[in-house]
Amino acid sequence: MPHWTRWAAVCAATALALPCSAAAQAAKTDVPILYLRQEIKQPPVLSNLDPVPEDLGLAGAKLAVTDNQTTGAFLGHDYRLDIISVAPGEDLTGAARQGLAMAPFVLLDGTASDLLAIADLPEAQGKLLFNVSAGDASLRSADCRANLLHTLPEDAARTDALMQFLVAKQWRKLAMIVGPTPNDQAYADSLRRSAAKFGLAILGEKAWTFDTDLRESTMAEVPRFTQDLPDHDVLLVADPTDDFGRYILHNTWLPRPVAGSHGLHAEAWAPVVESWGAVQLQNRFEASAGRDMRSRDYAAWLAVRSIGEAVTRTGSADPANLRAFLLSDAFQQDGFKGRALTYRAWNGQMRQPVAIVNDRALVAMAPIEGFLHQRNETDSLGLDQPESDCTAFGG
Amino acid sequence: MKRLALLLLTVALPLHAGEIWVTNEKDDTISVIDTDTLEVVRTIPTGERPRGITFSKDFSRVYICASDSDTVQVMDPDTGAILFDLPSGEDPEQFVLAPDDRHIYIANEDDAVTTVVDTQTRQVVAQINVGIEPEGMAISPDGKIAITTSETTNMAHWIDTASHSLFANTLVDSRPRHAEFTADGTTLWVSSEIGGTITVFNVADQTEIGKIRFAITGVNADLVQPVGFKFNPEGTKAFVALGPSNHVAVVNMQSLSVEKYILVGRRVWHMAFSPDNSQLFTTNGVSGDVTVIDVAREEAVKSIKVGRFPWGAAMRPTKSN
Numbered sequence: 001m002p003h004w005t006r007w008a009a010v011c012a013a014t015a016l017a018l019p020c021s022a023a024a025q026a027a028k029t030d031v032p033i034l035y036l037r038q039e040i041k042q043p044p045v046l047s048n049l050d051p052v053p054e055d056l057g058l059a060g061a062k063l064a065v066t067d068n069q070t071t072g073a074f075l076g077h078d079y080r081l082d083i084i085s086v087a088p089g090e091d092l093t094g095a096a097r098q099g100l101a102m103a104p105f106v107l108l109d110g111t112a113s114d115l116l117a118i119a120d121l122p123e124a125q126g127k128l129l130f131n132v133s134a135g136d137a138s139l140r141s142a143d144c145r146a147n148l149l150h151t152l153p154e155d156a157a158r159t160d161a162l163m164q165f166l167v168a169k170q171w172r173k174l175a176m177i178v179g180p181t182p183n184d185q186a187y188a189d190s191l192r193r194s195a196a197k198f199g200l201a202i203l204g205e206k207a208w209t210f211d212t213d214l215r216e217s218t219m220a221e222v223p224r225f226t227q228d229l230p231d232h233d234v235l236l237v238a239d240p241t242d243d244f245g246r247y248i249l250h251n252t253w254l255p256r257p258v259a260g261s262h263g264l265h266a267e268a269w270a271p272v273v274e275s276w277g278a279v280q281l282q283n284r285f286e287a288s289a290g291r292d293m294r295s296r297d298y299a300a301w302l303a304v305r306s307i308g309e310a311v312t313r314t315g316s317a318d319p320a321n322l323r324a325f326l327l328s329d330a331f332q333q334d335g336f337k338g339r340a341l342t343y344r345a346w347n348g349q350m351r352q353p354v355a356i357v358n359d360r361a362l363v364a365m366a367p368i369e370g371f372l373h374q375r376n377e378t379d380s381l382g383l384d385q386p387e388s389d390c391t392a393f394g395g
Numbered sequence: 396m397k398r399l400a401l402l403l404l405t406v407a408l409p410l411h412a413g414e415i416w417v418t419n420e421k422d423d424t425i426s427v428i429d430t431d432t433l434e435v436v437r438t439i440p441t442g443e444r445p446r447g448i449t450f451s452k453d454f455s456r457v458y459i460c461a462s463d464s465d466t467v468q469v470m471d472p473d474t475g476a477i478l479f480d481l482p483s484g485e486d487p488e489q490f491v492l493a494p495d496d497r498h499i500y501i502a503n504e505d506d507a508v509t510t511v512v513d514t515q516t517r518q519v520v521a522q523i524n525v526g527i528e529p530e531g532m533a534i535s536p537d538g539k540i541a542i543t544t545s546e547t548t549n550m551a552h553w554i555d556t557a558s559h560s561l562f563a564n565t566l567v568d569s570r571p572r573h574a575e576f577t578a579d580g581t582t583l584w585v586s587s588e589i590g591g592t593i594t595v596f597n598v599a600d601q602t603e604i605g606k607i608r609f610a611i612t613g614v615n616a617d618l619v620q621p622v623g624f625k626f627n628p629e630g631t632k633a634f635v636a637l638g639p640s641n642h643v644a645v646v647n648m649q650s651l652s653v654e655k656y657i658l659v660g661r662r663v664w665h666m667a668f669s670p671d672n673s674q675l676f677t678t679n680g681v682s683g684d685v686t687v688i689d690v691a692r693e694e695a696v697k698s699i700k701v702g703r704f705p706w707g708a709a710m711r712p713t714k715s716n
Contacts, residue, residue, distance in 0.1 A: 339617040
């Protein structure tokens with residue numbers, strides 16, 4: 001059975017005692033939001049450090065509902081969050097049908113194929129869905145859906161950000177190690193595409209094939225493994241599975257920086273983002289979730305905050321009205337990244353800066369200065385209109 | 396003839412000598428700039444992460460929001476000694492001194508409250524629940540209305556200072572940062588950093604009477620972010636700091652239209668006028684300096700290096716003659 005929880009309701013979720021009574025007097029507008037998650041069995045990885053948090057994504061949605069409630073309490077808008085979490089192998093579309101009957105606004109946390117299956121349900125038509133988990137370019141291109149917006153940046157936006165940085169540094173010669181899983185391969189494809197887009201050369205690649213526990217022999221194995229790569233400025237690692245990438249740093253044959261899934265990496269959000277008022281959001285998240293905020297948390301937070309901003313400005317909780325507002329020039333979202341966030345009207349992707357980080361600091365915020373665009377500099381990241389085959393948005 | 400000579404003499408004397416006090420958020424210091432020499436003449440240590448700064452009416456005390464020390468420090472400006480700390484609630488960011496020269500209204504950014512403190516008894520008089528991330532603070536010239544803006548709730552909260560209760564909450568554009576009443580008390584201006592606008596309200600009925608938008612050739616619209624602003628004493632022009640666009644806008648207060656953009660340092664935050672209002676000093680957070688604007692010519696004339704991440708600015712006249 002899917003696990004169903006009602007998390008936030010009415011004034012109990014907000015610290016504001018006074019406006020609750022004010023809200024009670026105003027005409028009330030209910031805004032039910034659903035977080036629908038397909039749980040996955042995490043693959044085994046070498047390191048026991050850094051387990052994936054069980055409430056990844058969900059914690060961001062919870063915080064945003066609390067944020068929305070403060071404005072809502074003053075305006076008579078009542079936000080509610082329901083959560084449906086489907087165990088691996090259980091019936092996702094059945095749970096989705098049930099959930100869509102309850103809420104017109106749904107955050108989807110699953111794979112690209114899960115998301116498409118749900119977006120195409122008859123019950124999902126006329127509803128407003130948000131992708132908070134899948135970075136696949138296809139969902140922003142030929143497989144886009146009119147009822148599906150994306151608050152997580154596509155993988156291409158993250159790899160574009162990284163390549164912009166490498167261009168700015170004049171680190172133009174690249175080599176790459178690619179992991180064995182389909183996710184690793186897809187991420188490597190995205191790196192290849194971005195390298196070509198910004199004129200960088202990947203001079204050599206190697207597939208990661210080790211099938212032993214490497215942790216006590218990295219100093220013996222990794223230098224030999226990287227010895228026959230052609231000379232390069234930066235070594236790219238494609239291991240979003242987080243299996244071996246952490247053991248490459250500082251063990252390479254040549255003394256070279258590592259970038260990609262490990263070392264210097266590009267993220268929608270990271271705990272090291274502290275400028276542009278971000279410390280406020282980091283502190284609020286940590287107080288509420290008891291851990292650091294990650295990209296999926298941020299994407300879920302943005303989705304719920306987008307709904308809140310649209311309800312605040314339009315006074316409506318109708319999904320069609322809100323969708324039109326979100327895709328219009330009138331919508332602007334504060335995302336604590338120094339620029340207003342908006343949605344791309346041609347594929348429903350939220351336009352946002354990408355943080356290029358290491359474990360201890362923000363290294364740069366992309367778009368990097370000097371990468372221009374005729375419409376908006378942020379559109380130099382990810383699928384631009386001419387590159388996207390999406391037609392569901394009338395493009 | 397005699398009168399003319401006297402007048403010339405008056406102009407020649409530095410009657411309007413003064414200082415600009417700038418809080419350096421990332422250095423835990425204040426840089427004091429002499430408005431005649433345009434140089435930093437003193438650097439004074441403060442509590443952690445100083446941001447808002449204001450002087451008492453007679454300039455005998457300076458109040459400093461030490462955000463990460465969770466206090467408002469009260470300093471003797473002559474000696475730089477901390478006289479005492481005021482209870483402030485958590486993470487005080489901006490504040491405003493009431494016209495009674497006695498009560499300060501503090502925005503507590505992490506706590507979603509506005510704290511009212513009596514500087515004589517050193518007691519908290521009231522705490523008022525407002526929206527998330529309160530920041531901008533203003534008080535009407537008659538002292539009857541206090542305003543808190545909340546950055547995430549996107550509202551200006553109108554506080555009745557007699558009852559310490561909210562009597563209106565008005566929406567503004569995304570991430571409101573700063574609020575000011577005009578000198579006659581009839582209008583309230585609120586800047587929205589991410590929305591890129593200033594909303595002007597009619598104080599009598601809290602309705603919106605206008606909105607100011609900004610556009611700088613060659614700068615992406617989403618980097619034009621209004622934050623701090625100041626009105627000239629004539630009430631004819633407003634100077635608006637536009638954050639990472641690195642410009643200050645000159646706004647005609649009657650038509651609410653922008654007349655000019657002045658290039659200053661990087662990520663411009665707040666401003667203070669010299670005692671004679673002939674110069675305007677802007678704090679530039681990212682470049683770590685202060686730009687001096689010649690108000691009559693509406694041009695930047697000098698940059699002055701201060702500490703790391705200069706944020707607040709306040710003026711103190713000095714008796715130099």
